[in-house]
Amino acid sequence: MGKEARALDRTFTLELARVTEHAAIAAARLRGRGDEKAADQAAVDAMRRELDTLSIDGTIVIGEGEKGEAPALFIGESVGSAEGPAVDVALDPLEGKTVCAKNLPNSIAVLAMAPKGSLLKVPDVYMEKLAIGPGYPAGIVSLTRSAEENLTALAKAKGVDVTEITACILDRPRHGRLIEEVRAVGAAIRLIGDGDVAGVIHAANPAETGIDIYMGIGGAPEGVLAAAALRCTGGQMEGRLQLTTPEKRARADALGITEPNRIYSVEEMASGDVVFAATGVTDGNLLDGVRFQRDRITTHTLMMRSATRTIREMHAQHYI
Numbered sequence: 001m002g003k004e005a006r007a008l009d010r011t012f013t014l015e016l017a018r019v020t021e022h023a024a025i026a027a028a029r030l031r032g033r034g035d036e037k038a039a040d041q042a043a044v045d046a047m048r049r050e051l052d053t054l055s056i057d058g059t060i061v062i063g064e065g066e067k068g069e070a071p072a073l074f075i076g077e078s079v080g081s082a083e084g085p086a087v088d089v090a091l092d093p094l095e096g097k098t099v100c101a102k103n104l105p106n107s108i109a110v111l112a113m114a115p116k117g118s119l120l121k122v123p124d125v126y127m128e129k130l131a132i133g134p135g136y137p138a139g140i141v142s143l144t145r146s147a148e149e150n151l152t153a154l155a156k157a158k159g160v161d162v163t164e165i166t167a168c169i170l171d172r173p174r175h176g177r178l179i180e181e182v183r184a185v186g187a188a189i190r191l192i193g194d195g196d197v198a199g200v201i202h203a204a205n206p207a208e209t210g211i212d213i214y215m216g217i218g219g220a221p222e223g224v225l226a227a228a229a230l231r232c233t234g235g236q237m238e239g240r241l242q243l244t245t246p247e248k249r250a251r252a253d254a255l256g257i258t259e260p261n262r263i264y265s266v267e268e269m270a271s272g273d274v275v276f277a278a279t280g281v282t283d284g285n286l287l288d289g290v291r292f293q294r295d296r297i298t299t300h301t302l303m304m305r306s307a308t309r310t311i312r313e314m315h316a317q318h319y320i
């Protein structure tokens with residue numbers, strides 16, 4: 001068995017969960033203190049420490065920033081014991097820093113891994129995203145079409161009226177026009193304050209979340225993490241980087257992105273056997289937040305693997 005193939009060992013998913021649990025606990029200690037930097041730093045330190053206990057030869061492709069910008073977990077940094085399989089690592093120790101600082105829903109610690117060369121390297125710019133869950137014909141929604149066309153096609157494929165479709169969109173002024181378009185068609189909107197990795201994952205499970213489609217512009221690194229999750233849950237997603245200045249195009253170019261307007265599919269953002277874990281920091285629709293008790297800490301983690309499409313949820317008790 002080759003080095004890369006060993007990365008897909010099924011026990012690996014559990015190793016990831018340990019890392020996201022530690023990051024989530026560290027961030028949760030600083031929930032609601034109004035200091036997003038401190039919460040993020042605590043999550044970064046914990047994730048860095050735990051990653052180095054893993055038997056991987058890991059390279060960060062989605063991290064805390066580009067080299068020289070972030071002191072730890074930057075793009076290109078090596079993580080792990082260097083003795084295991086060669087893997088790409090995509091992470092966000094605290095996705096939803098602001099909501100964590102305010103103790104609002106949906107901040108999570110996220111980590112994904114795949115064999116080396118499987119995850120798209122993107123700069124920290126915006127990405128336009130469109131995602132739906134599994135079970136629809138390929139290509140029924142696309143960034144090349146209007147919101148109205150996408151919502152109408154989705155409703156038809158689902159066999160419901162468009163008024164029964166709910167779109168999840170980040171609550172940002174830049175989405176004013178998109179929001180108007182969606183409402184004009186008659187669809188409902190779940191506006192979220194932050195956390196579009198969770199937003200995309202919600203769209204993959206409409207029966208539980210009531211969300212049928214994720215639309216709008218968010219962080220590109222979060223787009224790749226969301227694509228890694230969708231590889232495991234099933235579903236379709238497109239992403240288009242917003243390389244709006246020569247400086248952003250140069251940063252993308254340095255990472256090997258030569259077509260600035262290209263639309264990426266899920267598989268182009270995350271290929272190979274992907275493993276994914278996310279632990280709740282604050283309570284959310286997807287995951288419960290960390291609970292601190294006198295003698296123990298409880299965490300709630302989602303663990304997924306694309307090869308088998310196994311989705312596990314784990315409530316863990318950590319005795320102090």
Ligand SMILES: O=P(O)(O)OC[C@H]1O[C@](O)(COP(=O)(O)O)[C@@H](O)[C@@H]1O
Nearest residue numbers: 094095096097194195196218219222
């Ligand atoms: O806040 P902006 O600039 O609109 O960026 C959107 C991005 O911010 C987030 O809401 C939260 O990102 P952070 O983890 O950096 O706080 C992401 O989920 C999303 O992709």
